[in-house]
Amino acid sequence: MVLLDNLSNLFWRLIPLLFLTIFLLPIIFVLLSLFGNFNENWDHLINYVLPTYVLNSIILVLGVSAISLVLGVGTAWLVTNYKFFCQSWLEWAIILPLAIPPYILAYTFTGLFDSYGSANLIIKSIFSLSNDYVFFPNVRNLYGAITVFAFTLYPYIYLTTRMAFLNQSRSLMEAGKILGLDNKSLFTRLAVPLVRPAIVAGLALVIMETLSDFGAVEHFAIQTFTTGIFRTWFGLYDLNTALQLSSILLIFVAFFIVIERRERTKMSYSYAASTFKKTKQVQLKGINNFFAFSFCFFPLFIGFILPVIELTNWAIFFPSENLFSKKLLQSFFNTIWLGIFVGIICTVFAMVITFLKRFDKGRLLRSASLSLSLGYALPGLVLAVGIIQFFSFLDNVFLVNFLEISLVGSIVGLILAYVIKAYALADNAVESGFERINTKVDDVALSLKKSKFEIFFRIHTPLMKTSIITSLLLVISEIIKELPATLILRPFNFDTLAVITYIYAAEERMYEAASPAMMIVLIGLIPILFLSRIIRDSRPGN
């Protein structure tokens, strides 16, 4: 009996380690490439393209960071501290651009602002200008990409910063006023430094997303690390160098993961040391009212309203033959079943691991859980390269010879990539669900001689219905948007909505790209609206 118990304990301890090993192996395979040979393609890369990749990536990151900071922090400060026209609506609507993946905004931007784009046509017809007149500047460049990323990613900074501003005690701001700070200095010298960890955590997410993107930079033909990896692999047919480039990108991203994690642990300091007093909102009037409204509405308009109007325009007024085509419906079906399947896997993993953590306070389990949740930050392209390498190894060593199956090119790689990318979302939702269940409930159940297994199924699972649904929705919305890993890992002739959107856009068939893009946005809106509801009710004291 004792032996059985020990074996059972060992089994439960091994489960998270097994998950972690599967999660880590693709990354290990990417990093191992750094210890291999650096072939002659590196001469070409170093002499001709690598400096451009690095420079473009740096300019992109700096530009996106600067604009996202102004938009994210500025809007968060205004909606938290002031009352103005539509403020209560903007408070949650500001995050809607999260439903638009950067590549879809990039497609609509080119559709709008290219020389024969809708925006230029409207200007030409209003002012009766000649056909070759171009009013809007070219967006297919680095500046266009910076705008696209900044206007889709600033909500990350808004979300973390707004929460920090809300939790900032009014007493601290009053102390600042008494010590001689006017409203402007209060913002720059006190409010912003106080929420710095939250701003940095949000900014790190923005930078990681920018570095990981493939679709938008590819559409604007900008040479960055991700497009470089793709071209090295599919242009030079050199997987090893692509892996080595991926490793460099991974090291950059790891740096920002560490910053994000470190700053998140400090996020509570802005209000931990003071007694909380709810912020008193000031009613703005006249020009200030108009300015505050415009400042908050502008990013929402560029990042959400404008692309939705343009996509709707394309999908409804230029209906192409593929609107209800077999290809689109098949892609929709593929996306949905993949999303649901991966959602279930991630949720079950998260529930098992969080449940185990509840009873085992050991460091090993906690570290494993933390490492698993870092997968969200991995660039999809790097993940795909690592999975291909890992699966090739498995195929070559035994799967093909002994079992006569091959993992490369199968749906398994895609599912693994999705699980690694989306696990953190499920983990967050499930963990917050578990936190709401008092641990004394477990103690009482144990005293009634119920096994942990029974506690999990008969007590925790029924109490966590909302968290489970949230987890599923969040994972589905993440999966539906994912492009680079899907492009590489999808089995032959297997399309998702993101893939066909990309293919149509790459062929400049924007009207046809509109329907799948709209579907991505609509499905992506579900968890965003859910999150918006949480934001609406999240003012302390409400």
Place this chain on the structure above:
Amino acid sequence: MKKEILSIKDLSFEYDKDKEIFSKINLEMLEGEILGILGPSGIGKSSLLRLITGLERPKSGEISFKGEVLSGNNIFIPAYKRGIGLVLQEKVLFPHLNSLDNVKFGIKGTNKEKEDQALYFLRLLKADKFSNIFPNSLSGGEQQRVAIARALAPKPDLVLLDEPFSSLDQNLRGELRTDTRELFKKTNTSCIIVTHELEEAKSFCDKIVQLKEGNFIEM
């Protein structure tokens, strides 16, 4: 003959339209004086301090400081221009700054001048030994010493204390009270302290008034 530093005339205040806190109260205090205001909770003692500092607007009446009208007659000088110090019962040190930087925060001048002045006040309050320590590593008494130093460091003519010792234990409270009173006298800074403890008011103040039914009664 000491000059009048603060004058309150017919001051009325309400948070909401139907929730009047006090009506038409009058008060005068002299330069360098330490004035204690006693009264039960909810009578408006803290609200009065917030009105004097400019964190709230009165319904009517006038507040003058050193002969200048701060609020009344359609005048309202905002808090950041008044130069009146405030120390609260709750801990409101800036958590992202160490003790020295907290005290430096309200001082004007070069960095060297700010540092010297901040250290001077920390020393006077026997708090210089934790000048590099952040608030979350300080005890309640230490935090309050830094908060008082921060309020005094910009050299205001008037400092308002809102039950500053009430969250401390008895021994610490007595010690900090003595040190703070000495400091106010040494720097000739006027002070209003709000408390609900008569003994504390007696040991700290030059003059004590009680806010009762909307009027100040000298004790």
